[in-house]
Amino acid sequence: MKFLPYLLKHLRRSWFRTGLTVLAMALCIFLFCTLQSVLAQIGALLDSTSAKRLVTRNAVSIVFDLPQAYGARIQSVPGVERVALNSWFGGSLPTKKEGKTSEEDSSSSTTDWSNFFPNIAVELGPFFAMYPEYQLPPDQYQALLQDQRGCAIGRKLADKFGWKIGDTFYLESFIPVHRKADGPFEFVVRGIFDTDPVKYPGTDTNIMVFSYKYLYEATGRTLGAGTYYVAIKDPEKAGEVSAAIDALFENSDAQTRTETEKAFAASFISMAGNLALLLNGIGVAVTFTILLVVTNTMSIAVRERRTEIAVLKTLGFTSPQVMGLVVAESILIGVMGGALGIGASQGMMWLLTHTPGIRDALAGIGLSSLSLRPLVAALGFANAVFLGFVAGFVPALGAYRARITDMLRTV
Amino acid sequence: MAMVDVRDVTKVYRRDTEELTVLNGLSLQVEEGDFAALMGPSGSGKSTLLNLIAGIDKPTSGDVVVAGTNVAQLGETELAEFRSHNVGFIFQFYNLIPVLNATENVELPLLLTHLSKAERRERALTALKVVGLADRAAHYPRQLSGGQEQRVAIARAIVTDPKVLVADEPTGDLDARSATEILDLIGILNRDFRKTIVMVTHDPRAAERARTQHHLEKGVLRD
Numbered sequence: 001m002k003f004l005p006y007l008l009k010h011l012r013r014s015w016f017r018t019g020l021t022v023l024a025m026a027l028c029i030f031l032f033c034t035l036q037s038v039l040a041q042i043g044a045l046l047d048s049t050s051a052k053r054l055v056t057r058n059a060v061s062i063v064f065d066l067p068q069a070y071g072a073r074i075q076s077v078p079g080v081e082r083v084a085l086n087s088w089f090g091g092s093l094p095t096k097k098e099g100k101t102s103e104e105d106s107s108s109s110t111t112d113w114s115n116f117f118p119n120i121a122v123e124l125g126p127f128f129a130m131y132p133e134y135q136l137p138p139d140q141y142q143a144l145l146q147d148q149r150g151c152a153i154g155r156k157l158a159d160k161f162g163w164k165i166g167d168t169f170y171l172e173s174f175i176p177v178h179r180k181a182d183g184p185f186e187f188v189v190r191g192i193f194d195t196d197p198v199k200y201p202g203t204d205t206n207i208m209v210f211s212y213k214y215l216y217e218a219t220g221r222t223l224g225a226g227t228y229y230v231a232i233k234d235p236e237k238a239g240e241v242s243a244a245i246d247a248l249f250e251n252s253d254a255q256t257r258t259e260t261e262k263a264f265a266a267s268f269i270s271m272a273g274n275l276a277l278l279l280n281g282i283g284v285a286v287t288f289t290i291l292l293v294v295t296n297t298m299s300i301a302v303r304e305r306r307t308e309i310a311v312l313k314t315l316g317f318t319s320p321q322v323m324g325l326v327v328a329e330s331i332l333i334g335v336m337g338g339a340l341g342i343g344a345s346q347g348m349m350w351l352l353t354h355t356p357g358i359r360d361a362l363a364g365i366g367l368s369s370l371s372l373r374p375l376v377a378a379l380g381f382a383n384a385v386f387l388g389f390v391a392g393f394v395p396a397l398g399a400y401r402a403r404i405t406d407m408l409r410t411v
Numbered sequence: 412m413a414m415v416d417v418r419d420v421t422k423v424y425r426r427d428t429e430e431l432t433v434l435n436g437l438s439l440q441v442e443e444g445d446f447a448a449l450m451g452p453s454g455s456g457k458s459t460l461l462n463l464i465a466g467i468d469k470p471t472s473g474d475v476v477v478a479g480t481n482v483a484q485l486g487e488t489e490l491a492e493f494r495s496h497n498v499g500f501i502f503q504f505y506n507l508i509p510v511l512n513a514t515e516n517v518e519l520p521l522l523l524t525h526l527s528k529a530e531r532r533e534r535a536l537t538a539l540k541v542v543g544l545a546d547r548a549a550h551y552p553r554q555l556s557g558g559q560e561q562r563v564a565i566a567r568a569i570v571t572d573p574k575v576l577v578a579d580e581p582t583g584d585l586d587a588r589s590a591t592e593i594l595d596l597i598g599i600l601n602r603d604f605r606k607t608i609v610m611v612t613h614d615p616r617a618a619e620r621a622r623t624q625h626h627l628e629k630g631v632l633r634d
Binding site: 317 | 511519522523
C-alpha cells in the first residue's frame, strides 16, 4: 500500500493519456458486462423453458399459420401428452389522446408501442395444464374459462399497470388479420398468475394469455394456428416425437417444423444467426483491441521512464519490485477502467429498463428483467484486472530485464 | 581495512564478436572516511569503475569489496539489497522523479525499509535540512534550479545513511557557483558526517577538493 501514492502520481503524470486509456478499458468492460448481461438474460429465459415441451410451427416461417386441424393429428402421435393451439396476438394498448382514456378512444387505430408486452391467444385448458410454472388460483381459472373476454395476466404485468381482477383494458394488434372492424379487443382481467422463482427460475410473468376462441370468433373464424405447444410424455424422446410430427405433414401444403421449446425460444429471440456467437465475437474483438491499446500505453510509459527505472534499481529496488510497480500501475488502470465500465453498464441497464419504448420492446421479447448480474460484474472486473496485468506484463518484463548501466546510458 | 577494495578487476564488454576491455587488472583502495576523486579522459573506465563500486555492475574478473562485502559475488537481488544499505549514488543529471516533490524524492529509498510513513517523512525532511533545502520540501523538480535539484539528489543519496557515497560528475551539469556549493556540501558530508566518498570528475577544481586523486587511462590507474 505504501507504493500506492507513488503509482497514483505516475498515473497523473500524463493525465490525458491515462484518462484515455482508462476510458478505453471502461468501454471494453462496459461492452463485456452489457453483452454478457443480455446473453445471461437470454440464457435464463431459455433455461426457463421445459424439456417436456415442443413447439410445432410452419416450416417456411413463423409468420405463416398452420391449419387448426393439425391439433388433433398431432395429439394422435405416440408420445404426445397434450397439444395447445396458440397464436401470438401482437396487441398493444391504444394510444391515449388528450382528454380521453383508452376506453373512450377505443376506436383509434394508433397503438402505444411504449407499453408493449407479450400477449398470446391460447387454448386455455391445455395451456395451463402444460405450463405449471404459471400458477393461477382455481377460482380465477374457472372465471377465466367462463368469460370469453377474460384474460390472465402475470404478476409483473399486473404490478406494472396496476391492474386488478375485474379491470378492463383494450388491445389492438399490429397484425392485420388479428384486428377486428369495430376497434380494439376488450379484455377483462379474470386471473393473475404467479410463479415460483425457486422451482421455475427465469420464468417471466410479464405476459398475458387469453382464449384463442375469442380471437378466432372476433376475426371472422378464418384464423389458423400460429404454433402448437406440444407436451410430451418423455423428454428423452423429444427428437423422435418431433420427427414423427413433422413426418405427419411432410406431404401437406403447410409442412411443419417441430423443435424443443428452448430451440424455438432461441430462434425466436435471435431471429437469425447465432446471437450468442455474434455478441461474444464482438466482445472478444473489443477486448483484444483494448489489450493492444493498454499494452501500447504501458510500453510507452515504461520507455519514457527508463532513467527512472534505472534510478529505482540504483536506489536498491530489486528487479521484481520494479516489475511489480509497472504491473501494478497497469492493473490500477484496469481497476479504474473496470469500475467505470461496470458503472456505465449498470447505468445502461437502468436506462434500458426504465426508458419507455425500449423497456417495453425488451419486455416484448422476454427481456424485461435485464440487469447487471453480480457474477457478470465480477467477471467484468476480473477481466479488467486480467487485461491490466497482461498489458503491463510485457513492458514490465522489459523493465525487469533491463540493466541499470544500459538504461542510464540512453539518457 | 579499506572501505573500498578493488582487486585486480577486469571489465570486458562484449558486443557480438567484438570485445572491449574497459578495465584491465585494476586495483584501488579507498580508506574509510576518505574522499577519492577518479579522473581521466572519456573512455578511460572511471564511470565503469564507479558503477562496480556502487554495485550496479559486476566485474568480468577480480573482486570489488565494499564495506566488507564482495559485490562481485552477489546475485541481482543481493546486490539491490547491498545498494540500498551501503551505497548512496549521486548522478550527473540528478535523475529526480519529476512527479514527486523534493520530500517524496528523498523518501523514495526509504520505501524499501520498514519505517512508518511518519518516520520516513521525518528522515526525508532531516536529509533536506542537511542539504539546506528544508524550505523547498514541497517543491517539484521543475520548480527547482539545477543546483537545488542536485542537493535534493544528494539528500536522497544520504537519507538511508549509507557507508559510501559515489558521485558521477556531480557538478558536470551545473554552473560554477552551484558547482562550488555542491562541492562544499560533499566536503561537509565527508568531513562532518564521515562519509567515504568516491567521485568521478573531469573538473580539476572539483578533484582538488578530494583528499586523494586517482587517474585512469585506458582502464588502468596511472598514479
